[in-house]
Amino acid sequence: MSQLFDAEPPSCPLAGVVDAYLPRLAEFAFEPGLVAAVDQHAAAVRTSLAADGAGLIPRQLRREDLADYVLGFTDVLAETDWREPVGYDFAALRLTAVCWLVREHDLLG
Structure with a gap:
């Protein structure tokens, strides 16, 4: 996780998660x-x-939306001085899930 916080941010934060x-x-x-x-x-x-603002109309997962999500999520992790565990905690599972979504939806390609 340190590379997510310490490195120069890539043009898309999803690349660092992947x-x-x-x-x-x-x-x-x-x-x-x-x-x-x-x-x-x-x-x-x-x-x-x-989903739209009301949560009613599903829409396709977009790279920009997921990137914004990752920026907010990793900002909170940085503020709380989170460190990646050897195993899995909530944050590690969530970031692994983001990586899986990026791969499955080809959001970096």
Whole structure:
């Protein structure tokens, strides 16, 4: 996570999340519980981003919206002096889910 806070911000903050969390996706093959946890976090992110203001009209997940979400989320993590754990906590699961969403929706391509 330190590279998310310490490095010069890339043009898209999603690139930093993918760089930091893409290796964690390989753990899916060995940890079915991790798949379920990341799926729940991904669903929560999609729900918060993929609807109009009233939450009624679903829309496609957009790179700009997810990037704004990541900026806000990582700002809070930086303010609380969060450090990436060896395992998973809420923040690590959420960032892993963001990485998964970026990959699944080809948001960096």
